[in-house]
Amino acid sequence: MSQDRYPITPSGYERAAKELEQLKTVERPSVIVEISEARAHGDLSENAEYHAALEKQGFIEAKIKKLEWMVGCALVIDPKELSGDTVKFGATVELFDEESEKKVHFAIVSEYEADIESSFISHTSPLAKAIIGKKVGETVEVAAAGSIISYYIESVSYV
Known part of the structure; x- marks a missing residue:
């Protein structure tokens, strides 16, 4: 991701922007709730739900970071x-x-x-x-x- 500009078509840009919005407004808050609920089940060291939710959160955050870069550096070519x-x-x-x-x-x-x-x-x-x-x-x-x-x-x- 070292390029200054990221070439993308208008439909690709629109799809990336929508996916980014979905991740930020739906997926991220949802995984935070999952982590809280799993935490409430007690011992975190053996709590598979908690570890799975943390892993999911990491995936979502990485995807958000990548999409923010892509949308921010987009060079829309029609x-x-x-x-x-x-x-x-x-x-x-x-x-x-x-x-x-x-x-x-x-x-x-x-x-x-x-x-x-x-x-x-x-x-x-x-x-x-x-x-x-x-x-x-x-x-x-x-x-x-x-x-x-x-x-x-x-x-x-x-x-």
Whole structure:
């Protein structure tokens, strides 16, 4: 988390802000109540509920800290405001895998928004790093699973 700015799409930013609000207003107060109730059961050294609630509190606080940083450093990039044939953050890209002869497509988004099953990959992934800055018609090679895969950039769009 050493970056000065955190690129994120508008929908990703909205989702992160809502999650942060939920953690602060619902989850944090709820876990405080859980800790108090578990504390009331007596001997804390053997109180599994107490230790579980403390662990949950630690997880919530860490998530809040990360989301506060992300939202505070957000550089909201709306793909709808971008254009061109060069791959950038927010691009939806169609590639042709030259070895398997199959087409793949995905959108380049923040780590927070990445979901490979929905065809969203992080801008920090090896594939995204390899194609960012490249143009339609170029071929790039990406190291993956011990081999090199060649992709031809067929199209770039911003939607």
